[in-house]
Amino acid sequence: MLLGKTINDDLYEELEELLIQSDIGMNMTMQLVEELESSVSRKKLKTSEQIYDELKELLKAKLIYNDEExxxxxxxxxxxxxxxxxxxxxxxxxxxxxxxxxxxxxxxxxxxxxxxxxxxxxxxxxxxxxxxxxxxxxxxxxxxxxxxxxxxxxxxxxxxxxxxxxxxxxxxxxxxxxxxxxxxxxxxxxxxxxxxxxxxxxxxxxxxxxxxxxxxxxxxxxxxxxxxxxxxxxxxxxxxxxxxxxxxxxxxxxxxxxxxxxxxxxxxxxxxxxxxxxxxx
Ligand SMILES: Nc1nc2c(ncn2[C@@H]2O[C@H](COP(=O)(O)OP(=O)(O)O)[C@@H](O)[C@H]2O)c(=O)[nH]1
Ligand SMILES: [Mg+2]
CATH class of the missing domain: 3.40.50.300 (P-loop containing nucleotide triphosphate hydrolases)
Structure with a gap:
């Protein structure tokens, strides 16, 4: 699915809501949304699935002290x-x-x-x-x-x-x-x-x-x-x-x-x- 600008805004709002609901906190939510917007434009991501996947990658990247060892x-x-x-x-x-x-x-x-x-x-x-x-x-x-x-x-x-x-x-x-x-x-x-x-x-x-x-x-x-x-x-x-x-x-x-x-x-x-x-x- 190709997303237009308005759908994009809705999607960001949905993701922001989801992060806040999960107790990740306001600061980190804002930081993640900003990072997400910049990777979406840099990587030219288009579908909501790609954007969700990118957010998951950004979240995992925040867990730098959590490698298996x-x-x-x-x-x-x-x-x-x-x-x-x-x-x-x-x-x-x-x-x-x-x-x-x-x-x-x-x-x-x-x-x-x-x-x-x-x-x-x-x-x-x-x-x-x-x-x-x-x-x-x-x-x-x-x-x-x-x-x-x-x-x-x-x-x-x-x-x-x-x-x-x-x-x-x-x-x-x-x-x-x-x-x-x-x-x-x-x-x-x-x-x-x-x-x-x-x-x-x-x-x-x-x-x-x-x-x-x-x-x-x-x-x-x-x-x-x-x-x-x-x-x-x-x-x-x-x-x-x-x-x-x-x-x-x-x-x-x-x-x-x-x-x-x-x-x-x-x-x-x-x-x-x-x-x-x-x-x-
Ligand atoms: N649902 C759920 N309940 C838990 C979990 N861990 C502990 N509990 C419950 O939380 C309550 C308090 O646990 P307890 O071990 O006595 O806490 P403590 O005071 O820190 O020792 C108990 O009723 C536990 O059964 C969990 O992972 N899931
Ligand atoms: Mg106890």
Whole structure:
């Protein structure tokens, strides 16, 4: 189909709307539309299909920190690997930990989980539930105990008993940035001291249904801890998820996993081509 100028304008409006709806944010939407207009004229693109395809290419090009070698978890053989999982309450930290534990266990790794969210009573039971479901050992203490002590126990146990991966859950209270910072600094110090590692995965969980707020959360956590990647949850049943574009660009960190449901198998490794296609479904 050949497009006239008016159809073109409508198409741009439609695409702009789609990008904004997907939570990609105003700045990046404007930038993309501008880039698109210039490639359309430079490449003399005519059909709406060509223009959609070009937009997909531009979107993929924005995901420069998300090549396969970056999006894969960095796990080394013959030593303990730490995955510290952070993020605000309710985003899906514990659920993602359960799913990751299952994936790693299935791939033959010896996995242990530390129930570091001691703040909510139900949080510890929830981790234990995931432990049972995945057949993975859980280290816990009583509700209200010091999260750093749980992390200490977990890393020590993991180290002594030759585990391959320790996944550490945390509480995500964000009402007080200073407290959160202090708590995470303490946890970081304990991990470094107990594991002897300075280079470990710190994964920030972002709920794709929270929209632009996700970018703000990412900024705050990125100031507090040395993030190595993002897990985007609740990508099921929503066309959104565009928030990863400003997050990954601004933080210069890869997306490691996408949560696509509440079930144990509902976690995908991030694939930028697949993700961009899913945005247009
Ligand atoms: N639909 C959907 N629900 C999810 C996903 N990940 C987590 N949840 C749900 O979100 C809620 C909060 O998850 P939880 O792991 O407890 O969050 P946490 O407070 O960060 O540990 C639970 O009801 C989960 O089942 C996902 O990818 N898709
Ligand atoms: Mg939790």
């Amino acid at each position: 970056n999006t894969k978890l960095k796990l080394k053989d013959g030593k303990l690997n730490i995955l510290l999982v952070v993020g605000v309450n309710g985003v899906g930290k514990t659920t993602s930990i359960g799913k990751i534990a299952k994936k790693l266990k299935d791939s033959g790794k010896k996995v242990i989980i530390g129930a570091g969210d001691t703040f909510r009573a139900a949080a510890i039971e929830q981790v234990e539930e995931w432990g049972k479901r995945t057949g993975v050992e859980v280290v816990k203490q009583a509700h209200g105990s010091d999260p750093a002590a749980v992390i200490f126990d977990t890393v020590k146990t993991a180290k002594n008993r030759g585990f391959d991966v320790a996944i550490l859950d945390t509480a995500g209270r964000l009402h007080n940035k200073r407290d959160l910072m202090k708590e995470l600094e303490k946890i970081n110090k304990i991990i470094r001291e107990q594991s002897g590692e300075t280079d470990f995965e710190t994964l920030l969980v972002i709920d794709s249904t929270t929209g632009q707020n996700g970018l703000e959360q990412a900024r705050i956590f990125n100031e507090i801890v040395d993030l190595t990647g993002i897990i985007l949850t609740k990508f099921d049943g929503t066309a959104k998820g565009g928030i990863i574009f400003p997050i990954t660009s601004e933080l210069k960190k890869p997306i490691k996993f996408i949560g696509v449901g509440e079930g144990i198998e509902d976690l995908r490794e991030f694939d930028k081509k697949e993700f961009v296609e899913a945005m247009f479904d």
